[in-house]
Amino acid sequence: MKPYHTDIGWSSPDSITLFGRSLPDEILGHLSFGDMAFLELTRRVPTPDESRMFNAMLVTLVEHGLTPSTLVARLTYLGAPESLQGAVAAGLSGLGSVFVGSMEGSAKMLSEAMPDPAVTDLDAIAVAIVARFAETKAIVPGIGHPFHKPIDPRTPRLIQIAEETGFNGPYVRLIQLVAAEAGRTRKRDLPCNATGILGALCCEMRLDWRIARGLGVMARAVGLVGHILEESKNPIATDLWLRTEQEATEHFRAPPTPSV
Amino acid sequence: MKPYHTDIGWSSPDSITLFGRSLPDEILGHLSFGDMAFLELTRRVPTPDESRMFNAMLVTLVEHGLTPSTLVARLTYLGAPESLQGAVAAGLSGLGSVFVGSMEGSAKMLSEAMPDPAVTDLDAIAVAIVARFAETKAIVPGIGHPFHKPIDPRTPRLIQIAEETGFNGPYVRLIQLVAAEAGRTRKRDLPCNATGILGALCCEMRLDWRIARGLGVMARAVGLVGHILEESKNPIATDLWLRTEQEATEHFRAPPTPSV
């Protein structure tokens, strides 16, 4: 029988050790919240460049206004205001394949297409990626945006920070080549969006694509608390519910159109 | 019919504005993840001192090893590894009155007992608080610890950072006086624990006690992702389940002790 084991941390009456470091002496006051998140994911403290890039990535994911996820948190808070944690949990439950999955998909696509970042023919890889997705008529993750056109305003800024921190490497170039190739073959503007560049940056920072969704989950938890705070002061959930129900009821009760 | 409204943010095709600031130009690369969390809660950017204190508070809450919450996340991941967000959501669902509630309780107790931090007779307030809890035999939140004795190693460090950042004010002194008074009247060591000092720091930073639980939820979401990452590599959930079930089954099947 193997004993339960974790490498994350342990405590004695007068000490707490996390990832091999003393929480009071080496972590508190030394690591920011974002750096602590980096430590959780990589088990090491980030360099200043890594810290700047990683914090910018997380910050990008915190807040997107009235998304399905924030509506869920607000509607849940309406029914159980005593359980803030339940409202955040409900809001996180929808961060699956459709929304946050896009960053994950981008990171997966790029890392699988180019396991070794030292290759040189990025153009050929981009062409192969787009062709592969075209075969199954699948959407290429991380490119195009229904609203932010012709460019997603977060993309150039994230690239700029990547340049400043030394993470503007082959994966960042590859996602842009993929976007250009997809635009060319599908004959419409499909620029690299924020999730595309974030997926590439996960690869640049050597974060496994399987953990990409975790970044989104961490960051959205922060944003959801902000939405619940606003909901507690300027609520919209009751209106959202009653207007929806009323509209459906009116529609329901309308006499069916005669088919003749 | 009032239109839906949020003050958090809005987007145009080429801009994203959050809390009155341009996300690409004024937030990304300028605010750390912890500062973004501060912005969500207070709608303003923290000062350097506020940033340091607030980040230390969040970091304190990220990781506590194999807690009920992290076991929940790991056991949930075992059944639905395709849904990392579901495992985090499940883990957060238990951050209620018992665990994270202690920080909330400390902040509530202190802010209600001393709405105006300019009062001078902190000793009298501490005595009154302890007497009030004694009446109903309720546990005073934020003092004592079953394991970290005689002092919680996080407390002196958080006080030190509070001193360095100017947040070592009347609420921090009050929770210590409450701890001392409780120890005196109950005749045992009941030092101020981490949740006690964190509750006091919420008051010092003018964060409403109703949002204290939100800090815990944000921070634990980060820690839970770390645990799921470890679980994906060195799992304990299957053992935890099977050993528990087997032990209960053995116990169940034991012939009842004859009562004669």
Place this chain on the structure above:
Amino acid sequence: MKPYHTDIGWSSPDSITLFGRSLPDEILGHLSFGDMAFLELTRRVPTPDESRMFNAMLVTLVEHGLTPSTLVARLTYLGAPESLQGAVAAGLSGLGSVFVGSMEGSAKMLSEAMPDPAVTDLDAIAVAIVARFAETKAIVPGIGHPFHKPIDPRTPRLIQIAEETGFNGPYVRLIQLVAAEAGRTRKRDLPCNATGILGALCCEMRLDWRIARGLGVMARAVGLVGHILEESKNPIATDLWLRTEQEATEHFRAPPTPSV
């Protein structure tokens, strides 16, 4: 060290025993789903009358159309269609003090006001209950309805089934007296609603008020699956999200009214 223990059930390679009964031989094909729920809550098989009453109570709670809870499940499914369980979990998370809490509140109010159902002066108890809630200006749970006026159509039917099954006892009469007294003192129609009568029926069936919420949670889980099934065929979640976001954005971008 006490071994883990459950009285719910245990298995051997060729048998499964639940609540002391063989699952294959004494439960499957013998107990309906509702009776199995009764067995979970009371550890015994219901009598035919108990079965009829309890099933009617659960059925009352299954479906309420487009409630906050069903909107939550639909919006969650939009983001994570691969995780039906996550959508149901999110929908359940809001069944707290505000909605399902009303049945719980009714059961608690009635059982605490009348621990012994053999008392005779129900009128005096009803007056005392209403007076006690009036003191703190609290809402009396289980009476009045914003939409179903002047009577909640479920109430007379549940009372009828209670008569047929022998559960039309003192708690059912008490909630009606409470409703009448509240209507008299507050000078408006406040008839007993479905949650009021359900709370009373919990008392009649000797179900602890602490488990009343559990009935709602069980029943809504069934209804939420139905909503997700409809959402998968005739979705409304995308419209709900985009119309809400668009309306908020338009409102946001409107130039502020000059204050002069």
Place this chain on the structure above:
Amino acid sequence: MKPYHTDIGWSSPDSITLFGRSLPDEILGHLSFGDMAFLELTRRVPTPDESRMFNAMLVTLVEHGLTPSTLVARLTYLGAPESLQGAVAAGLSGLGSVFVGSMEGSAKMLSEAMPDPAVTDLDAIAVAIVARFAETKAIVPGIGHPFHKPIDPRTPRLIQIAEETGFNGPYVRLIQLVAAEAGRTRKRDLPCNATGILGALCCEMRLDWRIARGLGVMARAVGLVGHILEESKNPIATDLWLRTEQEATEHFRAPPTPSV
């Protein structure tokens, strides 16, 4: 702009209509909880045979003792006893691809391999199914059991009820042929387990495999409430947490074995 719409139900002040039926007059007292679940999934009332079969299927799924899911609910309740709904939600969150997914997988496998149940050569289909899974070395869903050997005691009983109700059709035979073929080719006993037969019964009842997981979620919600009720009286969660943490801590603190 299309108005929000649901076919599930609507209300007027004096009526509630669900799936075209009056809730007070045609549902309450007429449909059991299990039949109401059938109505939610199929929009029609079951025949007596359908009712008997469907209720037995749901009952099979309610309770499995100390599973990961019930441990999750109990550990969540420990932290937030005020939020029973949160504990159930957490417990449901893990009903993903690994556990409940097995019934879903069986239903999917059988319905895809045999869209038309009128075919005659079931043996050939069974051989093809097993060969297809062997190609990718994937586990055939619904066969074999780590503990219930040589047969799962639920399987013969479910088949017996299927015979009595007329649902012992080609899909039930097919899953048994698949089990026999898999046992033959893999040279070990791999009898049809409960999830295998349940998947086949979903096909027999014309329930889409996409809703199979929904049956599991509905049923487990009932079982989880039962576990939380037991936990509130005879708790195991604190021991589960502390014993796990202590064991991990002891292991952590052991000096590393010298490598020489």
